[in-house]
Amino acid sequence: MQTNETKNAGVSGFFGRMIRKQVMIPLAALLLLFLFNLIMDPSFFKIELGYNSAGNPVLSGFLITILDSGSELAILAIGMTLVTAATGGQDISVGATTAIAGSVLLRVLCGTNSRPETLQAPIIVAFLAACVVAMLFGAFNGVLVAVFKIQPMIATLILYTAGRSIAAWINNNELPVVSDESLTYFGEFIPGIPIPTPFFIAVACMIVIGLVLKFTNLRLYTQAVGINENSSKLNGLNPVFIKILSFVILGLCVAVVGLIKVARISTINYSVIAKDIEMDAILAVALGGNALSGGKFNMTASIIGAYVIQCLTTTLYKFQVRSDALPAYKAIVVIVLVIVSAPVVREKFNAFMAKRKVKEAA
Amino acid sequence: MKRKLVSALVCAAMVATVLAGCGNSSSDTASTDAAATEETATDDAAAEDTAAEDTAASGDLIKVGIINNDPNESGYRTANDADMKAMFTEENGYDASFAYSLKNDEQITAAQKFIQDGVDYLLLSAADTAGWDSVLMDAQAAGTRVILFDRTIDADPSLYEASIVSDMEAEGQTAVEWLAGQGLDEYNIIHIQGVMGSAAQQGRTKAVDEMVAANDNWNLVTQQTAEWNAEKAQQIVQSVIDSGQEFNVIYAENDDMAKGAVAALDKANISHGVDGDVIIMGFDTNTWALEELLAGNWNYDGQCNPYQASYIDEVIKTIESGGTIEEKTIIMEEKGFDAETITQEDIDTYGI
Numbered sequence: 209m210q211t212n213e214t215k216n217a218g219v220s221g222f223f224g225r226m227i228r229k230q231v232m233i234p235l236a237a238l239l240l241l242f243l244f245n246l247i248m249d250p251s252f253f254k255i256e257l258g259y260n261s262a263g264n265p266v267l268s269g270f271l272i273t274i275l276d277s278g279s280e281l282a283i284l285a286i287g288m289t290l291v292t293a294a295t296g297g298q299d300i301s302v303g304a305t306t307a308i309a310g311s312v313l314l315r316v317l318c319g320t321n322s323r324p325e326t327l328q329a330p331i332i333v334a335f336l337a338a339c340v341v342a343m344l345f346g347a348f349n350g351v352l353v354a355v356f357k358i359q360p361m362i363a364t365l366i367l368y369t370a371g372r373s374i375a376a377w378i379n380n381n382e383l384p385v386v387s388d389e390s391l392t393y394f395g396e397f398i399p400g401i402p403i404p405t406p407f408f409i410a411v412a413c414m415i416v417i418g419l420v421l422k423f424t425n426l427r428l429y430t431q432a433v434g435i436n437e438n439s440s441k442l443n444g445l446n447p448v449f450i451k452i453l454s455f456v457i458l459g460l461c462v463a464v465v466g467l468i469k470v471a472r473i474s475t476i477n478y479s480v481i482a483k484d485i486e487m488d489a490i491l492a493v494a495l496g497g498n499a500l501s502g503g504k505f506n507m508t509a510s511i512i513g514a515y516v517i518q519c520l521t522t523t524l525y526k527f528q529v530r531s532d533a534l535p536a537y538k539a540i541v542v543i544v545l546v547i548v549s550a551p552v553v554r555e556k557f558n559a560f561m562a563k564r565k566v567k568e569a570a
Numbered sequence: 571m572k573r574k575l576v577s578a579l580v581c582a583a584m585v586a587t588v589l590a591g592c593g594n595s596s597s598d599t600a601s602t603d604a605a606a607t608e609e610t611a612t613d614d615a616a617a618e619d620t621a622a623e624d625t626a627a628s629g630d631l632i633k634v635g636i637i638n639n640d641p642n643e644s645g646y647r648t649a650n651d652a653d654m655k656a657m658f659t660e661e662n663g664y665d666a667s668f669a670y671s672l673k674n675d676e677q678i679t680a681a682q683k684f685i686q687d688g689v690d691y692l693l694l695s696a697a698d699t700a701g702w703d704s705v706l707m708d709a710q711a712a713g714t715r716v717i718l719f720d721r722t723i724d725a726d727p728s729l730y731e732a733s734i735v736s737d738m739e740a741e742g743q744t745a746v747e748w749l750a751g752q753g754l755d756e757y758n759i760i761h762i763q764g765v766m767g768s769a770a771q772q773g774r775t776k777a778v779d780e781m782v783a784a785n786d787n788w789n790l791v792t793q794q795t796a797e798w799n800a801e802k803a804q805q806i807v808q809s810v811i812d813s814g815q816e817f818n819v820i821y822a823e824n825d826d827m828a829k830g831a832v833a834a835l836d837k838a839n840i841s842h843g844v845d846g847d848v849i850i851m852g853f854d855t856n857t858w859a860l861e862e863l864l865a866g867n868w869n870y871d872g873q874c875n876p877y878q879a880s881y882i883d884e885v886i887k888t889i890e891s892g893g894t895i896e897e898k899t900i901i902m903e904e905k906g907f908d909a910e911t912i913t914q915e916d917i918d919t920y921g922i
Binding site: 249259260262269270273277381385397469472475481483526528530531 | 800814836838
């Protein structure tokens with residue numbers, strides 16, 4: 209009896225610790241989705257090596273699709289997590305600024321001719337131009353939020369509204385089409401490598417942000433500003449700078465996403481590119497168990513959250529749920545998350561657990 | 571134990587979200603909001619445009635006021651606006667003023683202004699079907715003749731001279747008849763729809779639905795909306811490929827979505843187009859799409875004719891010479907292009 213009891217305590221203690229870990233929230237959701245798919249149709253997990261029409265090896269299967277299509281969201285989740293942590297608000301203009309970044313990229317690649325036979329500039333130059341522009345727009349949002357103290361959602365509403373028109377204007381309202389194949393390497397596959405390139409790009413972004421968080425004070429400073437702006441100021445931090453910096457980093461993420469999105473189809477459609485992606489990015493942060501009111505954050509959890517969303521989307525496509533109903537499912541997930549993480553529910557939950565412990569002891 | 575139970579409950583709630591079927595109301599409201607906000611940016615520019623061109627009025631020219639939707643809206647609208655601007659010039663005997671808005675109330679304000687300015691003709695592509703009666707009556711009282719183009723409105727036909735429109739159902743019908751003419755033993759169709767509820771989606775979907783209902787060898791492998799978005803279309807087709815279902819037709823309701831679908835096929839090395847395993851169908855005759863046809867990568871592209879100006883010109887000429895318009899609703903001729911018969915000339919003429 210004695211041994212059994214201690215064993216029990218050990219196990220429940222272990223689970224307790226695990227449950228309390230923030231990263232468990234998106235992981236549990238991911239496992240649930242996997243479990244659901246395993247029961248409904250195990251072919252969900254099948255991965256096949258095939259060849260695309262150009263004769264290059266490619267991996268295919270639902271899991272690969274999730275890794276591929278989820279890349280943009282994962283990259284945006286990185287920036288969105290920082291903005292959320294530093295400002296306690298969200299940037300809703302990322303979809304529109306993605307259109308701008310993509311438009312700039314194509315403008316540099318195509319020059320004045322919207323249907324060039326050859327690229328007018330190296331892709332790296334076009335990408336750097338897109339980065340600069342996207343970071344400037346990020347800085348614009350950041351200044352509105354940090355200097356003029358406008359609520360982030362309201363401040364970014366400006367670009368949310370105007371961004372796609374600006375994107376169309378950059379290319380004189382034309383729809384450039386790139387025929388050069390090297391651009392597709394960034395959105396599809398590099399010949400000879402069967403794993404989709406967007407996944408590599410996403411991993412590269414994760415490594416970069418991982419190193420930055422490990423070797424700089426970005427995490428500490430961002431959290432400090434998010435938790436209490438005034439006290440961080442008293443401690444010698446510059447909250448204005450940190451907030452603008454978080455928006456600029458998000459701008460960089462947006463430029464990377466713009467590259468992938470444009471490379472996927474070698475063209476752009478200003479009105480639908482990256483449509484509603486801001487909501488998914490915010491949802492990824494929320495699914496990661498991060499407080500949308502700012503402060504502490506867990507980057508890994510946000511990134512996993514992004515893949516959970518893509519997994520949900522792919523699952524729903526697989527089961528042929530009407531795709532215009534997708535936002536409703538996501539909305540339900542948000543509601544559940546928000547309720548679970550609400551302080552009132554947490555308190556009740558803790559009180560319940562405490563009571564149970566007392567009972568057990570008795 | 572109970573701690574685990576609670577977490578299990580939370581998880582179960584999430585699974586329920588996956589299982590439960592739901593409506594699409596949230597996405598609808600979101601998209602209308604976005605549309606409403608996007609419009610504002612262009613309105614000021616529109617007003618200036620009108621003012622500038624009004625001052626250039628001169629003697630014998632026919633004064634027309636043209637109210638259109640924002641040319642940034644789509645490639646179709648850009649082509650439509652360019653066509654209008656090319657037709658209604660001083661060389662062609664017109665003194666034209668333009669106003670752009672995606673908002674009905676602003677369009678009505680612009681119409682009232684045009685009527686006050688004493689234009690001879692008011693050309694209108696209305697943002698919304700309702701709310702035009704009183705302003706059209708004002709026009710009638712002022713002797714301004716109204717011609718509708720591209721979109722119809724809910725108003726008494728006596729209030730306007732003519733209405734020049736596309737028949738989306740006919741577009742779908744033409745496409746489906748072409749497909750039936752291909753003589754396949756079995757039609758397993760991936761149907762990728764536009765934004766649900768739009769006129770183009772409803773018209774182009776109707777023909778497919780009817781055909782599938784009427785014939786046993788016509789099946790819908792999947793019918794999903796990609797909301798005119800290439801990337802969503804790619805994901806939808808990818809999902810069908812990943813699940814290993816057989817299909818031999820992709821019916822996409824615009825060119826962008828057809829392009830996305832083809833990207834998914836290329837990735838899986840499924841041949842398409844002329845002599846391919848899968849028939850690719852698109853709409854809107856974008857120049858690049860017609861080039862895909864010419865290259866044999868796609869099979870069919872249906873036209874949605876943005877060139878209404880010549881029809882309007884004809885109507886005005888008839889009225890000016892004292893003739894009458896017999897049929898108020900003029901449906902434009904719209905073609906469907908087949909990859910096997912399309913020529914470079916077609917692309918130059920019809921590509922938008």
